[in-house]
Every structure is written in structure tokens, then in C-alpha cells.
Amino acid sequence: MSSKNYKRVYVWELPVRIFHWINVLCITVLAVTGFIIADPPAILSGAEASESYWFGTVRVIHFGAAYIFFFNMILRIYWSFVGNRFAHWKSFLPFSREMRKNIKHVLKVDIMLQHDKTHDVRNISVGHNSVAALSYVALFVVALVQVFTGFGLYSDMSGWWLPDLFAWVVPLLGGDFMVRTIHHVATWVFIFFTLVHVYLVFYHDWLEGRGEVSSMFGGYKFVSEERFRKEGLADMPQKTPPAEAPKAETNPAT
Amino acid sequence: MAFERNTQETYYESIIRQGYSRRDFMKFSTYIAAYMGLETSAIGQVAKSLETTHRIPVIWEHYQECTCCSESFIRSDHPIVADIILDKISLDYTLTLMAASGHQAEAAKHATMEKYKGEYILCVEGSVPMGDDGNYCCIAGRSAKDLLIEAAEGAKAIIAWGSCACNGCVQAAYPNPTQATPIDKIIKNKPIIKVPGCPPIGEVMAGIIVHLITFDRLPELDNIGRPKAFYAKRVHDSCYRRPYYDAGLFAETFDDQNAKEGYCLYKVGCKGPMTYNSCGTIRWNNGVSFPIQSGHGCIGCSEEDFWDNGPFYERMTGLAGFGIESSADTIGKVAAGVLAGGLAAHAIAANISKRKELRDSIRTARENEKKFES
Ligand code: SF4
Numbered sequence: 001m002s003s004k005n006y007k008r009v010y011v012w013e014l015p016v017r018i019f020h021w022i023n024v025l026c027i028t029v030l031a032v033t034g035f036i037i038a039d040p041p042a043i044l045s046g047a048e049a050s051e052s053y054w055f056g057t058v059r060v061i062h063f064g065a066a067y068i069f070f071f072n073m074i075l076r077i078y079w080s081f082v083g084n085r086f087a088h089w090k091s092f093l094p095f096s097r098e099m100r101k102n103i104k105h106v107l108k109v110d111i112m113l114q115h116d117k118t119h120d121v122r123n124i125s126v127g128h129n130s131v132a133a134l135s136y137v138a139l140f141v142v143a144l145v146q147v148f149t150g151f152g153l154y155s156d157m158s159g160w161w162l163p164d165l166f167a168w169v170v171p172l173l174g175g176d177f178m179v180r181t182i183h184h185v186a187t188w189v190f191i192f193f194t195l196v197h198v199y200l201v202f203y204h205d206w207l208e209g210r211g212e213v214s215s216m217f218g219g220y221k222f223v224s225e226e227r228f229r230k231e232g233l234a235d236m237p238q239k240t241p242p243a244e245a246p247k248a249e250t251n252p253a254t
Numbered sequence: 255m256a257f258e259r260n261t262q263e264t265y266y267e268s269i270i271r272q273g274y275s276r277r278d279f280m281k282f283s284t285y286i287a288a289y290m291g292l293e294t295s296a297i298g299q300v301a302k303s304l305e306t307t308h309r310i311p312v313i314w315e316h317y318q319e320c321t322c323c324s325e326s327f328i329r330s331d332h333p334i335v336a337d338i339i340l341d342k343i344s345l346d347y348t349l350t351l352m353a354a355s356g357h358q359a360e361a362a363k364h365a366t367m368e369k370y371k372g373e374y375i376l377c378v379e380g381s382v383p384m385g386d387d388g389n390y391c392c393i394a395g396r397s398a399k400d401l402l403i404e405a406a407e408g409a410k411a412i413i414a415w416g417s418c419a420c421n422g423c424v425q426a427a428y429p430n431p432t433q434a435t436p437i438d439k440i441i442k443n444k445p446i447i448k449v450p451g452c453p454p455i456g457e458v459m460a461g462i463i464v465h466l467i468t469f470d471r472l473p474e475l476d477n478i479g480r481p482k483a484f485y486a487k488r489v490h491d492s493c494y495r496r497p498y499y500d501a502g503l504f505a506e507t508f509d510d511q512n513a514k515e516g517y518c519l520y521k522v523g524c525k526g527p528m529t530y531n532s533c534g535t536i537r538w539n540n541g542v543s544f545p546i547q548s549g550h551g552c553i554g555c556s557e558e559d560f561w562d563n564g565p566f567y568e569r570m571t572g573l574a575g576f577g578i579e580s581s582a583d584t585i586g587k588v589a590a591g592v593l594a595g596g597l598a599a600h601a602i603a604a605n606i607s608k609r610k611e612l613r614d615s616i617r618t619a620r621e622n623e624k625k626f627e628s
Contacts, residue, residue, distance in 0.1 A: 038569065038583075039569060040504060042521075043502060043503065043504075048501075049498045049500070049501040049503060050497070050501075052502065053500050053501055054501065054502045055500055056500035058502075059500075113600075113607040113608070114607075115607075156486075171476075171478040175557045175558045175559070176530075176557065177525075177528050177557060177558075177559065177563040177564075178563075180528060181563075181582070184582055185586075188585075188586040188590070191586070191590055192590065192593055195590065195593055195594060195597060196593070199597045199601070203600075203601070203604060207604065207611065209615060
């Protein structure tokens with residue numbers, strides 16, 4: 001917790017950061033246009049339909065953003081195989097005992113605001129903590145729901161094979177009514193997620209002071225020297241490839 | 255009587271015998287081919303099959319229904335439709351329209367089922383109640399379920415007329431007291447054409463029958479068994495008010511200026527964007543109009559569970575299980591508010607609970623800052 005002897009660690013690589021901000025933009029645009037499509041504002045005018053196309057434009061933006069959202073997601077999945085350990089798909093699910101222990105720690109200390117009996121610096125994750133990682137998995141699932149229901153609804157209007165791949169979703173769920181309801185309700189999950197996500201980022205930044213907020217811009221987080229010492233990494237140059245740092249494999253944060 | 259009709263006559267022969275001219279017949283072929291979505295080159299094929307095909311025997315069963323499908327059918331635009339279908343396609347058995355009744359009617363049905371085993375078309379109007387041993391719908395002392403299974407046994411194909419037979423319609427609405435069940439949930443081993451709608455459009459019904467005669471096979475069906483020619487597009491995609499929708503011009507109530515201008519009915523509950531049907535192109539009552547043209551939003555009658563999917567006069571945002579008044583958005587807003595409050599409380603609690611760590615780190619930081627001043 002002290003502000004001394006921090007080392008800068010490159011946690012979020014450029015593709016991860018680009019993904020994050022495109023995702024932010026897409027979700028915002030999709031939610032806003034989505035709500036407009038669901039409940040368009042009342043306009044009283046004597047206008048003729050030939051004079052404007054704004055509602056059509058809102059829909060075009062929604063569909064365009066959906067494509068970007070989708071391809072962005074695909075690229076992120078790709079990166080979860082080739083990116084660094086903090087971006088790796090394995091870092092999102094609690095495979096190791098350490099990660100499961102970390103879940104307990106986060107729930108206890110950060111959510112229930114209790115205190116650890118013994119201070120272990122390794123409890124503070126370098127990348128995602130295990131609970132946050134699970135929340136991203138959950139969000140990914142909801143994103144898939146949106147992709148399937150969204151393209152399912154869209155497939156009928158499109159002649160392209162990609163949305164057509166999802167055409168089976170509508171009959172499976174019994175028709176457009178149900179698909180639309182799911183698509184609409186799932187939007188709220190993104191809103192709830194965003195509230196909690198942004199709050200917790202500020203929370204960690206404020207309490208740990210390791211650059212949680214700025215890390216998604218510059219990619220760097222700060223890790224105390226004590227941590228490096230504990231993991232036997234004190235004398236290693238910072239750019240050590242993971243393979244030569246066996247102990248790091250058991251890092252709860254990865 | 256229905257079962258004494260000469261089955262050796264072709265459709266063409268019987269049409270001519272009815273007093274139509276060859277020209278009327280060709281006009282009819284053209285007209286029905288257009289409704290079926292065929293190319294002009296296929297008109298000859300339609301005419302040819304009607305000239306050479308002998309009638310297909312049809313058994314038309316009525317279960318839990320209101321007979322609106324039959325009503326729609328006999329009002330189909332072209333007189334030949336009524337003539338060939340009612341007279342010549344020959345409903346060997348249909349409660350509503352046949353001359354025979356009682357034991358005679360049942361005898362006619364059984365005669366057809368035996369004589370044309372594996373050849374007849376079974377048309378089903380209505381759903382089948384499965385609750386209480388099927389006692390909610392009995393005909394001639396037997397349950398609908400029994401009758402359906404018996405009639406389906408020797409059928410070549412089944413046409414499920416209307417939303418009742420396709421998805422249960424109103425009697426299957428929550429809580430579905432009679433357990434009204436669509437045909438395809440009961441009969442699994444026969445080809446089934448679903449023709450949903452409450453009722454389906456008469457021309458659509460005729461088009462499907464003529465398709466069966468002309469090509470001797472089922473029309474191309476979509477994933478849920480509806481003929482693609484009539485159910486591939488949403489009402490919304492062929493609606494003449496669509497330009498208003500794209501322009502964002504909506505009627506807010508049924509009596510405002512916007513409604514008078516003929517703006518889109520989306521905000522007064524039009525279900526056109528969720529409903530697959532041909533109302534926008536074929537229209538109703540000889541192409542006179544359809545609900546949206548008459549100023550009323552589409553209620554989505556050809557979609558599964560349309561009765562349970564929100565009020566007819568509101569944009570659908572209802573969420574089953576949360577009461578009628580609550581919509582997904584109301585729940586969402588309340589939940590977001592509660593969540594935001596919870597986060598604020600957490601933030602305050604965090605600052606209190608972690609005050610020691612915070613004080614330490616702030617002090618160190620202050621000291622560091624002072625070093626610059628000295
Ligand atoms: S009236 Fe209904 S079907 Fe027609 S454009 Fe508006 S929403 Fe679509």
C-alpha cells in the first residue's frame with residue numbers, strides 16, 4: 001500500500017487496449033441506438049416521409065456498430081491465444097488453485113471490505129483479478145447472446161451469408177417476439193456491468209494506487225518491488241520471457 | 255354427396271363442366287401462379303397439371319377452432335378457387351361444408367381413408383386439447399387426439415391451417431387450460447405444411463393447394479415448416495407505411511394528426527416488424543385492404559404465442575412473470591438505480607473500512623510531495 005519502489009509492468013498490450021475502447025464505443029452506440037429503435041421519440045410534424053430518413057439512419061448505425069462489435073470480439077478471441085499472459089484465455093477461468101484462492105480473497109477484501117489476517121502482496125493481481133476475469137467471461141456470454149439474437153433478427157433483411165448463419169436462432173426461440181425480448185433485456189446486463197466495472201476500476205485505483213485507470217490507456221500497471229522479491233523475480237530484467245520465470249506460472253493474477 | 259363424386263375427372267374437366275371458359279381457366283392459372291410466386295414460364299405448367307391431374311382426396315378436420323380459416327378460404331378472391339377447392343379438390347370430409355352429417359359423414363370419411371390410404375391430404379384446422387384425456391374436444395364421441403392420429407395415419411401430407419393448428423393460437427395462451435397443442439407436436443412422421451395466421455389469407459391457402467396439385471410435392475418450407483413463398487418476409491418489409499417508419503414519423507395515438515397523415519403505427523403497437531406473413535402484398539378481401547391499411551397495427555396473428563406477447567396497442571416491452579404493468583425498461587431503470595445506490599454505499603464503506611491503509615498511503619505521498627518543496 002505504500003507508494004515506494006514500484007516497477008512498471010506492461011500489462012495491457014496495444015491490441016487489448018484497442019479492443020477495449022472499440023468495445024466501449026460499440027456498446028455505447030448499440031445501447032443508445034437500440035433504445036431509440038425500441039422506443040423512438042415522438043415527433044409531431046407535417047413532414048412527408050420522403051423528406052427524411054433519420055430512423056432508418058439510426059438503424060443503419062445500429063447494424064454497422066453491431067458488425068464492428070462482432071469483428072472486434074473475434075479479434076479479441078484471436079488475441080487470447082497469441083497475446084501475453086494477461087490477455088490469454090486461460091487467465092479468465094479459475095483453472096489453478098491460486099486463482100480459486102484469489103476469488104475468495106477478492107470477495108472477502110474488495111467486495112465485503114474485510115481485512116486479510118496476514119498481508120500477502122501476491123493477493124493483489126497484476127492483470128485481472130479472478131473475480132473480474134469471471135465477470136468478463138459472463139459479459140462475453142451475454143455478448144454472444146446479443147450476437148446470436150441480433151444477427152438472427154437481422155438475417156432476414158440481409159443477403160449476406162454471415163448474418164444468415166444465425167437464421168436458425170429465430171425459429172429455435174419460437175419467433176421474433178421472443179428473440180427481440182431477449183435482445184432488449186440483455187442490453188440491460190451491459191448497463192449493469194458497465195456501472196459495476198467502472199466503479200471497481202476507480203475503487204482499485206484509489207485504494208491500491210497502481211494506475212488501474214490509466215493502465216487501459218498506456219498499458220502499464222505498477223507492481224511493488226516486494227512482489228518481485230517474493231516471487232524470486234527481483235533481479236531479473238523486466239522483459240524476461242514467461243518461460244524463464246517458472247514461479248510466475250503460479251501467479252494468482254495471471 | 256361428397257364421397258360419390260367422380261374422381262376420374264381432371265380439375266380442368268370439372269372447371270369447364272362448371273361453365274367456365276378456357277379463357278377463364280387460363281386467367282385463373284396465371285393468377286394463382288402469381289400468388290404462388292412462380293415465374294411466368296411456370297404458368298403453362300400449372301395449367302397443364304390442372305388439365306391432367308385427377309383430384310386429390312382431402313379430409314378436412316376441425317378441432318379447437320373458430321372456423322375462421324374455412325371462412326377465409328371460401329372467400330378467396332377468384333371464383334374458381336372456391337369451385338375447384340370446395341367442389342373439385344373435393345373435401346371428402348369437412349364438418350362445416352359437407353352435405354352429409356352424423357353417421358353418414360363419418361362413413362364418408364372412413365371410406366376416403368380406406369380407399370385413398372397414403373394418398374389423401376389431411377387438412378387440420380384447430381389445435382388438439384391434450385389435457386384431461388382430450389375430453390375438451392370430442393367429435394362423434396371421440397377425442398380430437400384420437401381422430402387426428404387416426405386420420406394422419408394414412409395421409410400423404412398434412413396441412414395445418416391457421417395459428418391454432420400451427421402454434422395453438424388463443425386457446426394455447428397462458429395458462430392454456432385445455433393444453434391446446436399444435437399438430438406438429440403430436441404427429442411426427444408426416445410432412446406438415448404450416449399455414450399460420452388467424453386466419454391465413456384465402457389466396458395463400460388456395461396457392462398452397464394448387465402447388466400440391468401442380469408439382470405433386472410440398473412447397474418449399476422454411477425452418478419452421480411454413481411455405482417460403484408466403485412467409486419469408488415480415489409484414490413490416492412489405493408495408494406501404496414503411497417509408498414513414500424509416501423517416502421516424504409515427505402515430506402516437508390513434509386519433510392524433512400523425513395517425514390522420516397515415517404515419518407508421520409502430521408506437522401504437524404494430525407487430526409488423528415481428529410478423530412473417532403476406533398481408534402487405536396479397537392483402538385481404540380481394541386485395542381491398544389489410545389491417546395496417548385500415549389504420550390498425552398488425553397484431554402478429556401468424557406468430558407463435560402472439561396472445562401472450564404484450565398488449566396489442568403498445569410497443570412490446572413486457573416481461574412475463576413481472577406483472578402486467580412492469581416492462582423490461584422499468585425493471586431495468588429501477589435495478590440500475592438500486593445498483594448505483596449500492597455502489598455509492600460500497601464506496602463510502604470502503605473508505606471507512608480501509609481508512610488505515612488510505613491514511614498511510616496518503617501520508618507517505620504527502621511526505622514525498624514535501625521533499626520537493628524543501
Ligand atoms: S405500420 Fe407496422 S408494419 Fe407498417 S411500417 Fe409501421 S411498424 Fe412496420
